[in-house]
Amino acid sequence: MVTQTQTARGVSVPPRTAPRLSGRRWVTEVGWRHLVGVITVIYAAFPLVYVLSAALSPGGTLTGSNRLFSSVSLANFAELTDTFFWQWMLNTLQVAIATAVGTVLMGAAAAYAFSRFRFRGRRAGLTALLIIQMFPQMLAFVAIFLLLIGLGNVVPELGLNSKIGLICVYLGGALGVNTFLMYGFFNTVPKELDEAAKIDGASHSQIYWTIILRLVSPILAVVGLLSFISTFGEFIIARVLLQSESNWTLAVGLYGWVSSLLEANWGLFAAGAVLSAIPVLALFLFLQKYIVGGLTAGSVKG
């Protein structure tokens, strides 16, 4: 149903309003583009319409979800309160927000140093970061697991089955992935600004906190968002590190529902999926402009 209204909106542009184009030329030059658009929109949106319908279907089974919007109830959403779902949502938000904030703070500070100071090892450091970012952290999940066993013996909060431990692991990837993105942007802020502030008696930390950070806020938003989104959906490390069900993130938890008893848990999963897609979807739609800018600057969704 949503598809229909959406596509209707797409086609409802009256063809006659295009000036100077006869009907046939309109079809060959513009009309087919609408046809392509409608078909791809259906392709892109039908799974999402389906999941919404499944979430609202009272049966809660995979078979029962096949008749779209045949009946609507909030039973699946109500049932979520009997599960760990909201705990997982809280865990995921905690981990993703902490990681995003930490990534922005540490990445921006490093980018500032590389962009503004000239020191021995600067070029080598930048090259090293370029090489390090080629090794995705998830490839080393075995070593991360073993490291956290060791750390957990000493400080349990940094070990396995701890959200703080997981955040620390994610922060380990912060510098490698984001410093370059930020470094380029920091370089576009004219140095004369720093120098003027320095002459007025500002210290390096005042310049950083009060001048530079304000001027680079668009890139901070991009990095924060991308980090939030990729942490939100990260699976393999979270799966390896978080062991007890109450500590799981959404990706680990919802996978558990679908992998065991797919048929029975389907309604629950669909409701959970709708709710957990909302934070990311909202960020995407409201901040489309920033994200598209960040994408073309070279990051890939994780």
Added chain:
Amino acid sequence: MSLPQATRTSSATGWGPGFLAKLVLIALVDAFGVFAALAAWNEGSYGILAATLALLAVANWVYFSKQALPLKYILPGLVFLLVYQIYVVAYTGYVAFTNYGDGHNSTKEDAIEALLVQNERRVEGSPSSPLTVVADGDALGFAIVDEDGDVLAGTADRPLEQVDGATVESGRATGVPGFDVLDRVQVLERQQEVTALRVPVSDDPEDGSVRTQDARTGYVFLSSLEYDEAADTLTDTTTGTVYRPDGEGRFAADDGTTLAVGWRVNVGADNFVTAFADDRYAGPFLRILLWTFVFAIVSVASTFLLGLFLAITFNDARVRGRKIYRTLLILPYAIPGFLAALLWSGLLNRSFGFVNQVLLGGAAIPWLTDPWLSKLSVLGVNLWLGFPYMFLICTGALQSLSSDVLEAAKIDGAGRWRTWRSITLPLLLISTAPLLISSFAFNFNNFTLIYMLTGGGPRFADASVPLGHTDILISMVYSISGIDGSAPKNYGLASALSIVIFVVVATISAVAFRRTRSLEEIS
């Protein structure tokens, strides 16, 4: 008015708020560091102890010295990078050359101790003593009365020790200071725990342990193995067989039988040889390697072509509602990837899924369980997931093409097709190539999609290891590591495969980036 000296002073060296904030933060870091160092000392984790102390020293030097200005900004990120990225990568490299995994989990000392404990049995005619089941908090323990009438008590983690002031009635301990004596009902409730409990006689595993079957009499169990430190051999005292270290982290007898528990040793390049040459792994490995390339290349190509086609389609100012189209087309990209993969696994379900039941009118097509169809499904779902991204970047690239070049081509008499082929496409490729490379690297390791959609299945019919037709290298690493408990653990081989993936991705990225750079220079 600012004096020259004033410009030199940082706000964080006078007693200003900045300095105080720094002081508080450093104090917190130091407190945590000292706590961690002490804990590491107590645990005997000297590696962690040394690393903690070194990091603490560096942190304090950096933030209180005037010479380390850039480091003040880099250090926080650098610490995390060093511990959770660089160390971890190096450790992966180390594990790749060991036989770390099930049966080879720890050091040789631990292995010997475990072997001695595992092979304990009641020695004929060994002394029996009256026994009382006690508890120290949650941990169960035994209290026995020895021949001299002294009471000894201990738990699984605390060897037997003499307890003063215990009360003994009719030869049996009835009150033990520091322990709670369990009554009959409590013992019955925890019967299984009681019969499985082993309380070591002393710190030396060769002294054996006390166990019980009836919760009333304790027997001393001694190991049937005997460790000879000088000769570095284990001898089975019942059969007389001598076991020697075989150089591969196990004790082996002359006839080739080995003892169950081994230890971690360096095995050189054995893991790499196993991946490429061992019958059990080489076949699946080569097929998975090939499929990983096919999957990554086809994914990038298909999403790019569809995205490019859509970008061209909508890159026409005469099309109304382009913003609405764009917002709707971005949707698959805007929902988290794991949700999409799980959602499609339901949609494509053979017996109940929407695609078979509704779109195809009740067909039972094995979308996710047939070797070829499952590959097609994986690629199809990845197309759905990935085309919006390519659509976005192609749109951006098309709009940033300078119109001068296109006009110049028009003036030179180039037709539409010629302009497109010789001007637009090359320019477009130059600006999108780095993104295509990172997209390739991302898909090469797209664990979430594979694991959630098909779980790597369907299984290879002819392989003894749990691998399947849609497994890519990273999901193969995950299966082989055995980290989720579904297969025997083999950290060594898994790490070796990680290294292989890294080499492949790094080589391709390096070559491709160099190529695109030379492209840029030409243009």
